[in-house]
Amino acid sequence: MTQHFINGRQTAGRTGETMAVLAPATGEEFTRIACGNAADIDDAVKAARAAYEGAWGKLTAAERGRLIARLGLAVLDHFDELALLEARDTGKPMAQAKADIEACARYFEFYGGAADKVHGHIVPFLNGYSVNVVHEPYGVTGHILPWNYPAQMFGRSLVPALAMGNAVVLKPAEEACQTALRLAVLASEVGFPDGAINVVTGRGHEAGAALSAHPGIGFMSFTGSPEVGKMVQIACAENYVACTLELGGKSPQIVFDDADVDAAVPIVCKAIVQNTGQTCSAGSRVLVQQGIYDEFMEAVAGQFAKLRAGTPEMDLDCGPVINAKQRGRVQSFVDQAREAGIPVIAEGQIAQGVPNGGFFVTPTLFGPVPRGNRLEQEEVFGPVLAAFPFSDEEDAIRTANSTAYGLVASVWTKDGGRQQRVSKRVRAGQVFINGYGAGGGIELPFGGTGKSGHGREKGFIALEEFAVTKTIVHKHG
Numbered sequence: 001m002t003q004h005f006i007n008g009r010q011t012a013g014r015t016g017e018t019m020a021v022l023a024p025a026t027g028e029e030f031t032r033i034a035c036g037n038a039a040d041i042d043d044a045v046k047a048a049r050a051a052y053e054g055a056w057g058k059l060t061a062a063e064r065g066r067l068i069a070r071l072g073l074a075v076l077d078h079f080d081e082l083a084l085l086e087a088r089d090t091g092k093p094m095a096q097a098k099a100d101i102e103a104c105a106r107y108f109e110f111y112g113g114a115a116d117k118v119h120g121h122i123v124p125f126l127n128g129y130s131v132n133v134v135h136e137p138y139g140v141t142g143h144i145l146p147w148n149y150p151a152q153m154f155g156r157s158l159v160p161a162l163a164m165g166n167a168v169v170l171k172p173a174e175e176a177c178q179t180a181l182r183l184a185v186l187a188s189e190v191g192f193p194d195g196a197i198n199v200v201t202g203r204g205h206e207a208g209a210a211l212s213a214h215p216g217i218g219f220m221s222f223t224g225s226p227e228v229g230k231m232v233q234i235a236c237a238e239n240y241v242a243c244t245l246e247l248g249g250k251s252p253q254i255v256f257d258d259a260d261v262d263a264a265v266p267i268v269c270k271a272i273v274q275n276t277g278q279t280c281s282a283g284s285r286v287l288v289q290q291g292i293y294d295e296f297m298e299a300v301a302g303q304f305a306k307l308r309a310g311t312p313e314m315d316l317d318c319g320p321v322i323n324a325k326q327r328g329r330v331q332s333f334v335d336q337a338r339e340a341g342i343p344v345i346a347e348g349q350i351a352q353g354v355p356n357g358g359f360f361v362t363p364t365l366f367g368p369v370p371r372g373n374r375l376e377q378e379e380v381f382g383p384v385l386a387a388f389p390f391s392d393e394e395d396a397i398r399t400a401n402s403t404a405y406g407l408v409a410s411v412w413t414k415d416g417g418r419q420q421r422v423s424k425r426v427r428a429g430q431v432f433i434n435g436y437g438a439g440g441g442i443e444l445p446f447g448g449t450g451k452s453g454h455g456r457e458k459g460f461i462a463l464e465e466f467a468v469t470k471t472i473v474h475k476h477g
């Protein structure tokens with residue numbers, strides 16, 4: 001049984017109600033978590049406010065940065081414990097869990113160092129005036145996060161907010177919140193004041209909805225589905241509160257006929273297979289120029305056919321997906337595509353000996369997928385790659401921009417002019433030329449457009465998201 005973490009203490013919450021959390025690899029109960037409600041959220045927001053007005057808010061930027069960096073070191077000190085916890089909670093292969101904890105630690109290193117480097121600026125104005133532009137914390141920020149990368153998301157969403165001086169309240173996903181709770185306890189152990197970091201677990205429509213609607217929140221950071229993101233934004237609007245939304249994508253990997261095929265093929269596969277396809281920035285569409293389509297897809301098929309899904313301990317290419325609902329969702333895409341007669345180019349396998357109750361799906365490569373099909377337009381959030389041939393540069397850009405999403409894209413070509421033209425016209429918050437980076441890249445501004453959401457995370461830009469810009473105009477003659 002794991003409890004909320006409010007005001008520096010573990011607590012069962014107001015009702016004591018709990019819910020089961022299943023291990024995705026077995027389908028069996030792994031632990032129970034507290035079901036937070038509006039009163040628990042209110043307690044957490046009040047604790048955060050008190051910390052902001054008290055011990056946490058009084059720290060200098062350098063002191064905040066040092067505490068954040070210290071927590072990053074604690075993450076590394078507890079590396080194996082956190083990786084194991086993450087793997088059991090999410091079902092991900094151990095290698096992925098370790099990469100996630102490493103990335104989590106990087107957020108603390110990066111923003112620990114950045115905390116005292118947020119400088120304002122001076123604006124030259126009229127004679128007799130001095131103008132300073134400064135960045136101030138909101139006070140209390142809210143964070144609602146998904147289950148796919150719990151530890152990394154903690155780093156990505158909470159740490160820049162803390163670095164700016166905000167106190168935070170997190171509602172992690174009910175499916176996987178163990179590492180977030182552990183990080184909050186570690187934070188307390190390394191010296192974070194009570195109330196600086198609060199974690200309330202529970203259901204989205206209860207604890208999540210209460211957090212997004214709480215008038216004591218100054219800014220909201222949401223990662224998850226477009227449907228819930230819209231609800232969170234509406235709730236924020238009622239309180240005139242701004243939010244960032246990170247809502248996933250249908251990211252294209254565009255391969256021109258002059259691409260380095262040997263370099264592209266493994267990366268194209270990894271971009272969809274990583275974390276069993278449960279990555280907002282997964283490269284879930286591969287667009288290949290007609291002249292090399294057959295050759296390229298044959299090479300991708302060779303890699304796909306070798307893919308294996310297994311338990312965290314087996315540490316194969318994929319794990320299970322998070323739960324039965326998600327498995328049903330992924331399977332419905334696969335079944336509908338098969339029924340529609342879309343060719344299966346290759347399939348991986350579920351490894352022998354996985355537990356019967358685990359939520360495993362078979363990695364599947366479809367193509368050519370008809371334009372407008374569900375596999376082109378909707379996020380699967382599983383290891384399913386859809387292939388599309390294209391004729392020329394215009395067709396490539398049109399196809400890449402044919403969905404409502406716009407998160408990440410890659411362009412594979414040796415032609416320098418084309419690299420620039422396509423990067424500029426493709427609708428995405430990040431474009432990789434001759435590469436792909438799903439996850440990681442703490443230094444790189446990241447975020448979407450359209451149905452992928454808005455606002456930017458990672459890099460220095462994320463610090464400004466969690467700050468109010470104030471212009472101080474001094475008329476002194």
Ligand code: NAD
Binds near residue numbers: 204205206212
């Ligand atoms: P979700 O949007 O339902 O859940 C994300 C978070 O929002 C969780 O913490 C959840 O408890 C909370 N939440 C749910 N309802 C809420 C409400 N009414 N008010 C406030 N908070 C609420 O996502 P999901 O069910 O976990 O996954 C569904 C789909 O979302 C996936 O299939 C995938 O397409 C997408 N997804 C995207 C990302 C991403 O990183 N962009 C991550 C996970 C899921």
